[in-house]
Amino acid sequence: MSKVPPLRLGVNVDHIATLRNARGGARPDPVRAAKLAIEAGADGITAHLREDRRHIRDDDMARLKAEISKPLNFEMAATADMLRISLATKPHAVCLVPERREELTTEGGLDVVGQHNALAPFIATLSDAGIRVSLFIAAEPRQIEMAAKLKAPVIEIHTGAWCDAVMDGHAAKAAAEWERIVTGARLARSAGLEVHAGHGLDYATAERIAALPDIAELNIGYYMVGEALFVGLAETVRTMRAAMDRGRARAETAT
Numbered sequence: 001m002s003k004v005p006p007l008r009l010g011v012n013v014d015h016i017a018t019l020r021n022a023r024g025g026a027r028p029d030p031v032r033a034a035k036l037a038i039e040a041g042a043d044g045i046t047a048h049l050r051e052d053r054r055h056i057r058d059d060d061m062a063r064l065k066a067e068i069s070k071p072l073n074f075e076m077a078a079t080a081d082m083l084r085i086s087l088a089t090k091p092h093a094v095c096l097v098p099e100r101r102e103e104l105t106t107e108g109g110l111d112v113v114g115q116h117n118a119l120a121p122f123i124a125t126l127s128d129a130g131i132r133v134s135l136f137i138a139a140e141p142r143q144i145e146m147a148a149k150l151k152a153p154v155i156e157i158h159t160g161a162w163c164d165a166v167m168d169g170h171a172a173k174a175a176a177e178w179e180r181i182v183t184g185a186r187l188a189r190s191a192g193l194e195v196h197a198g199h200g201l202d203y204a205t206a207e208r209i210a211a212l213p214d215i216a217e218l219n220i221g222y223y224m225v226g227e228a229l230f231v232g233l234a235e236t237v238r239t240m241r242a243a244m245d246r247g248r249a250r251a252e253t254a255t
C-alpha cells in the first residue's frame with residue numbers, strides 16, 4: 001500500500017453563482033454544479049458566503065448543505081453574523097478567511113498572530129458544535145505556530161502569491177513562494193495540523209503542489225469554472241443547434 005495519503009479535491013462553486021447573479025435569475029445553479037462536481041470526482045464542495053453576498057447567497061448555502069452528498073466547506077469571515085449562519089447550517093467544515101469589501105478575491109491570509117484574541121472564541125464555538133475549523137493563512141512560520149496554539153485542527157495555505165508569480169513568469173519570486181509553501185506545509189504537519197492549500201491553482205500548479213505529501217486537500221474554483229466554459233461550450237452549441245433544427249422541422253411539416 002502507498003505510504004502517501006490521498007489528496008482530496010474540494011471544488012469551489014462561488015463563480016457559478018457569480019454568473020447566475022449577472023442576470024439575477026436562477027441559472028446557472030451552483031447546487032447543480034456542486035452535484036456535477038461530486039459525480040466527476042470532487043471529494044467536497046467549498047462555498048464562500050461573503051458579507052456583500054456577491055456570489056453565494058444564504059439559500060445557496062442552505063441548499064448545498066441539504067442536497068450534496070459530500071462534505072460542505074463553508075468559507076466565511078470571523079463575524080458574529082457568519083458565526084450564527086454557520087452554526088445554523090452545520091457544515092462539515094468552516095474555513096475562516098479575511099474579508100475586505102473592496103477586494104476582488106481573498107487577497108491575503110488571515111493574520112492569526114495579530115487577531116488571536118478575536119479568533120479564539122470563533123474556533124472554540126465552531127469546534128464545540130462539531131464543525132472542523134480551518135484557518136486560511138500564508139505559509140509563515142509565525143502564523144502556523146499560532147494556528148496550532150489556537151487549536152485549529154486545519155490550516156489552508158494561501159497559494160495565490162505563488163500562482164501569480166508562476167503566471168507572471170517571475171521565476172525568482174515563484175521559487176521563493178514555492179519554498180515557503182513546502183517549508184510551511186512541513187512545519188504545520190509536524191505541529192499536528194492537517195494542511196490544505198488553495199487560491200489561484202490551475203492544472204499545472206495543482207499538479208506541482210499535489211506532489212507534496214504534507215498536503216491533504218486542495219480547494220480550487222475559479223480556474224475550473226473558466227475552463228468548464230471551453231470544455232462545455234461546443235457541446236452546448238451543438239445541443240442548441242439540434243433544438244433549433246427540431247423546432248424548424250416542425251414548422252416545415254406544418255406548412
Ligand code: PXP
Nearest residue numbers: 106136198199200219220221222
Ligand atoms: N481557498 C480559499 C480559502 C479561498 O478563499 C478560495 C477563493 O474563494 C479558494 C480556495 C479557491 O480559489 P480559486 O477560486 O482561485 O481557485
